[in-house]
Amino acid sequence: MPGLTRSANPLTGRSLVAGAAEGELLFADTGLSFWGGVDPFSGEVIDRHHPLSGQCIAGRVLAIPSGRGSCTGSSVMMELISNGHAPAALVLAEADEILTLGVLVAQTLFGRSLPVLCIGREAFAGLHGAAFVRVEGEHLSCFAQAPADGWQAPDPGAEPVAVASHIQLTAMDHALLDGSHGQAAQMAMQIVLRMAELQGASELLDVTQAHIDGCIYTGPASLRFAEQLVQWGAKVRIPTTLNSISVDQRRWRELGIDPALGVPASALGDAYMAMGAQLSFTCAPYLLDTAPTLGEQVVWAESNAVVYANSVLGARTLKYPDYLDICIALTGRAPNIGCHQQAQRMAQLLIELPALGELDDSFYPLLGYHIGALAGSRIPLVFGLEQAKPSLDDLKAFGAAFATTSAAPLFHIAGVTPEALDPAQVLEADQALPAERLQLGELLHSWRELNSARESRVDVVSLGNPHFSFSEFAQLDRLCRDRHKHPDVVIAITCGRAVLEQARAAGHIAGLERFGVTLVTDTCWCMLGEPVIPPAARTLMTNSGKYAHYGPGLAGRPVHFASLAECVESACTGQASGRLPAWLQPAVTLESPAHV
Structure with missing residues (x-):
């Protein structure tokens, strides 16, 4: 050959x-x-x-x-x-x-x-x-091509579960493992130890709370997994919150969701509550009263929540996969590795920002998106925002976009995030780190990447990815006051039930409902499709870097990305202005004529 x-x-x-x-x-x-x-x-x-x-x-x-x-x-x-x-x-x-x-x-x-x-x-x-x-x-x-040697793979069935002998176990660990606390806890402990071995852990640690991402319905197997645990008598051992599910559990029929999705997706949420999890249904658990504090050891899944917990709250969690999260909630024990340990929370990449003008809220999701791709799996330390005073909403937007393009569970911003208020605290002494000096033109490239829509028309304005906060409701209420949306535009917000009730009590929801906003709880834009997105809709608009990335694939439609104020303007006119934010406009003048 x-x-x-x-x-x-x-x-x-x-x-x-x-x-x-x-x-x-x-x-x-x-x-x-x-x-x-x-x-x-x-x-x-x-x-x-x-x-x-x-x-x-x-x-x-x-x-x-x-x-x-x-x-x-x-x-x-x-x-x-x-x-x-x-x-x-x-x-x-x-x-x-x-x-x-x-x-x-x-x-x-x-x-x-x-x-x-x-x-x-x-x-x-x-x-x-x-x-x-x-x-x-x-x-x-x-x-070079498929070989003709007649090779056949062996049956890839289940292997016997082998417990790693080098991992230190407590008496309770052994009791969970031998089935003394039921079949669900036993299987959960087996999976925790299997992952601990793969991760190179030598011991487990106690955790104080869990946030479960596995309640998202991805198909029959996800429901079968949860219902099997319920049949085996699964009960969480630590306080546990639930991520967004795939439908608004109270209103999915009213919203026109197909029962083929609505019934199993709602049943999946019920299955996790039957295990003792709280009815929270939010992708932003850091907005709840139960949010962890600096140094607290927790087990959170949902990528944006993990990044926020580690980076903004200073709590300690890995980027836990779906199903490992519930296994740890059932045992209260997690592998003591990675960001649970101080030594693994240090910066691995230095990023210096260019000089910037006055910033609007589109800056932070765009920057998170760009830095996430640049960092890969490395933990970045960002310089240049010491005087900018980003809000918690800004950091939420940054973290969600960062988690979209990065595999890292943590970022540091010098002078802003709690562990990097003094940047020296997240730098190893005498260790030279790779450094990147960002150019404004690079951010312009990412802006264009997120703006995939080519026509100015806007049919749907998507807000709340991650879930809207109380302060975002207040800001949107101010922007929408004495205005009304275009009759052909859908403007919809996803949020958690607890935050919605806080905003309603403060008087923000009445004004937004007069403007014409649709409110959806329990689920998130990453799970929403038709008919919340009208079948005839051709283009979407969002202020979320995360959804600007995922939307074209999930919703099958291109997306305009811009600030919250621009989203409101487009909801009123049905058109995207295409304006660049003032802080990004100098990048256009720096481009060569061939790229303008």
Whole structure:
């Protein structure tokens, strides 16, 4: 056979989930969020900003540097394995806990699996251009075309659960593990220990609260998982809040949601409440009275909430995958690794901002989006905002967009976030860190990336991703006073029930309802579609960097991104002005004529 038929020396890596498989290689050098990035029912890559957009991962060996974005990626992975649209194998440059956990849960609950292999960045870069690969345990071989050697992969069924002997366990840990506290707690402890072993933990720690992201309905497998736990008598051992679910549980019928989604999505929320979780249904648990404090050890899932808890509150949590969150809530124990430890919270990348003019609220989500992509899995320390005094809403918007493009669970802003009020506190002594000096033109490029809509028309204004805060309601009420939306434009806000009642009591909701706002609780824009988005709608508008990224794939429509004031103006006129914010306009004059 002419040309290269097989790599001379198979690559060796670290097997995160054992198994063997082969297939056509689907390679990208950009991380991929499975939630919002991969259709759980077909395997199509729907992240319209990703180089693999439109490709189908089903049956192919998917090679990506890591996951990124949403913690719900584990649920999407489990769903794909359950319905037969998963990749044949997953090859990573660096270990990814979210995607790996999805495979482990599918293996434990459904007896179906796929191999996950981590080969390191240098070897990963060498895969570019390969056509066909075979994964066998810790080994990977590359081929120029599908080999004709008749090789068949062994049955990828469930493996016996082996408890890592090197992890220190308490008497209660052993009692949970031997089934003394029921089958649900036993399975949960097995999964916690399996992940602790993969993460390299030597011990577990006690946590004070949990926030569960696995209550998002991604398909039948997500409901089956929760209902199985309920049947096994699952009860949380620590105070536990619930993330947004996939529908407004009280009003989904009124909103015209198809019962095929509304019934199981509502049932999924009920299943987690049956385990003892609180009825919170918000992607912004940091807005609740139960928000953790500086140094508190917690277990939160939902990517924006994790980043906010670590960065803005100074609490300590990993970016926990869906299903590992409930397993830890059922045991009260988490692996003592990563951002739970002070040494793992230090800055790994320095970023200096350019001189900036007067900022509006579109700056922070745009900056978070850009820095997240730049940082990758590294924890950044940002200089240049010491005098800007960003609000908590600004930091919420920054963190949500940062979590969309980054795999890191934490950021520091010098002089702003609690652990970096003195930047020296998050810098290792005598350690030189890589540094990036941002140019305004780079932010202009990201602005254009988020503004995917090409026509000025606006049909839907999307607000509340993450969920609206009380102060955002107050600001929007001021912007909408004595005005009314265009009759052909839908303006909708997603928020938590608790914040909605606070805003109503303060008198903000009456004015917004006169303006014509639609209010949706319990769910979030990442789960909303038709008919909340009218079928005839062609373009959306948002002030959320997170939704500007995910919206084109999730809603199937391009998006205008701008400030809250611009969103209100467009809700009134039905048109996007296309104006750049004043602080970004100098970047246009710096461009070469060919790019203007």
